[in-house]
Amino acid sequence: MRNRLMILTIALVAVLVFSLVIVAQNRGGRGAGANAAPPARDTRPFSPQDIAGIWSRNSQGYGGGGTCRECGDRGFGNNVPPFTPLGQKMFDANKPSYGRALGTDDAKAHPEEHIGRRRAVPPANGTDLYQTCNPQGVTRALIYPDPVEFIVLPDRIIQNFEWTYSWRTIWTDGRQLPKEVDQTRWWGYSTAHWEGDTLVVDSIGHDDRTWIDHFGYPHSDEMHLQERYRRVSYDTLELNMWIEDPKVYAGRWNAEVKRFKLLPKDRVKTPEGWTGLLEDLCAPVEDIEQFNKNIRDPAGGVFHK
Amino acid sequence: MKSVVKNRTLAMAAAAVGILVLAVPIFAHHGTNISYDRSQAWTSKAVVTEFRYVNPHPQLFFDVTDAKGTVTHWGAELLPNPAQLINNGWSKKRSMEALMPGTVITVTIAPSKAGGTVGLLVKAVNDKGEELVPSGGGPGGPAPAPAP
Numbered sequence: 001m002r003n004r005l006m007i008l009t010i011a012l013v014a015v016l017v018f019s020l021v022i023v024a025q026n027r028g029g030r031g032a033g034a035n036a037a038p039p040a041r042d043t044r045p046f047s048p049q050d051i052a053g054i055w056s057r058n059s060q061g062y063g064g065g066g067t068c069r070e071c072g073d074r075g076f077g078n079n080v081p082p083f084t085p086l087g088q089k090m091f092d093a094n095k096p097s098y099g100r101a102l103g104t105d106d107a108k109a110h111p112e113e114h115i116g117r118r119r120a121v122p123p124a125n126g127t128d129l130y131q132t133c134n135p136q137g138v139t140r141a142l143i144y145p146d147p148v149e150f151i152v153l154p155d156r157i158i159q160n161f162e163w164t165y166s167w168r169t170i171w172t173d174g175r176q177l178p179k180e181v182d183q184t185r186w187w188g189y190s191t192a193h194w195e196g197d198t199l200v201v202d203s204i205g206h207d208d209r210t211w212i213d214h215f216g217y218p219h220s221d222e223m224h225l226q227e228r229y230r231r232v233s234y235d236t237l238e239l240n241m242w243i244e245d246p247k248v249y250a251g252r253w254n255a256e257v258k259r260f261k262l263l264p265k266d267r268v269k270t271p272e273g274w275t276g277l278l279e280d281l282c283a284p285v286e287d288i289e290q291f292n293k294n295i296r297d298p299a300g301g302v303f304h305k
Numbered sequence: 306m307k308s309v310v311k312n313r314t315l316a317m318a319a320a321a322v323g324i325l326v327l328a329v330p331i332f333a334h335h336g337t338n339i340s341y342d343r344s345q346a347w348t349s350k351a352v353v354t355e356f357r358y359v360n361p362h363p364q365l366f367f368d369v370t371d372a373k374g375t376v377t378h379w380g381a382e383l384l385p386n387p388a389q390l391i392n393n394g395w396s397k398k399r400s401m402e403a404l405m406p407g408t409v410i411t412v413t414i415a416p417s418k419a420g421g422t423v424g425l426l427v428k429a430v431n432d433k434g435e436e437l438v439p440s441g442g443g444p445g446g447p448a449p450a451p452a453p
Contacts, residue, residue, distance in 0.1 A: 097336035123336035133361060271396035280388050282360040295364055295382045299340040301419030
């Protein structure tokens with residue numbers, strides 16, 4: 001009798017855990033998913049145009065692969081527009097290591113997911129610049145569930161991304177985006193203005209070596225990204241965004257909504273109590289090479305002498 | 306006989322739960338679910354030769370001696386990166402001291418699907434039974450998921 005109860009309990013736990021895993025997989029992340037019932041709304045007063053502070057999509061502040069409840073997953077969106085011929089070529093050339101493993105039963109069992117989410121290969125066989133700690137680019141960095149600090153100055157907003165400790169400048173001094181870009185940038189060229197309580201950020205001139213998200217969706221140097229930030233409660237910042245990139249996609253790609261949670265300034269701190277974003281750099285390059293040579297590459301069947 | 310069957314069923318159910326529970330934290334890890342085979346995880350005594358507390362992922366290098374006395378050198382990456390270890394209460398100093406060269410520990414390793422002597426460190430336990438450099442359960446928030 002006791003054994004039967006134990007089996008029943010274990011089975012129940014297994015079903016619950018398995019459900020969580022399935023949800024996490026479908027969402028491309030580890031969180032409970034954007035469709036989960038939202039937590040109680042933070043009713044503290046706030047100024048809708050005050051977006052300064054440390055925001056994080058995983059709410060605990062120390063980075064990682066998961067996202068917090070209702071924050072959206074780690075993909076830009078499953079509603080991928082058709083590729084242009086060039087776009088298809090670029091997409092095929094990108095070999096990501098996130099998502100369901102290429103060619104597996106698991107990948108085949110989810111035709112509802114765009115193929116970009118079902119073609120992961122070991123990093124050793126991949127083409128992700130990120131695995132050698134290069135800049136992620138704007139969309140991917142925004143989606144990445146590490147904290148990002150918004151520093152608001154009179155003429156610009158700085159986004160300081162904890163992972164790689166990288167700064168992006170968004171100009172609010174009224175300037176126009178360049179008509180032509182001589183040299184693309186890892187973080188693009190960005191301007192912003194307020195439309196009511198929505199901060200609208202337009203950017204162009206993004207380096208085409210970065211990916212839209214970790215599933216390896218490409219973009220060209222002609223991508224136009226628009227981000228629309230709205231602080232919907234004291235602790236929640238909502239981000240809607242889209243890209244237009246006629247070289248790569250046949251139409252506008254609207255992202256699934258992403259949300260950030262406000263972290264208290266002292267939430268992230270070192271063991272000795274030094275608060276503020278960690279200097280979470282992936283450096284020096286020798287450390288990365290050593291890791292790839294001794295662990296990551298052999299794990300993918302690429303052995304070095 | 307009946308109790309053997311029952312025990313076997315229980316063991317299988319427990320193993321299934323174990324695999325599922327362990328599977329949760331790895332989905333978002335860069336390539337982990339692709340490169341390593343958790344269904345082939347093994348546990349053994351090991352002697353630490355080096356521990357690297359670095360980005361993008363800390364690594365543990367160690368020797369395993371089999372019944373015939375043959376020593377095999379292994380390398381394993383950790384699920385959490387240093388930021389997540391900090392969140393879990395494992396500072397650089399604490400981690401390096403716990404995993405000094407020569408320390409005897411018990412490791413559970415998910416080996417590479419490609420073979421060789423590399424893997425994913427699923428668990429490391431010292432001779433007092435304390436889990437070292439764990440991947441989850443930090444203060445003030447949900448268990449952190451692994452970084453890239």
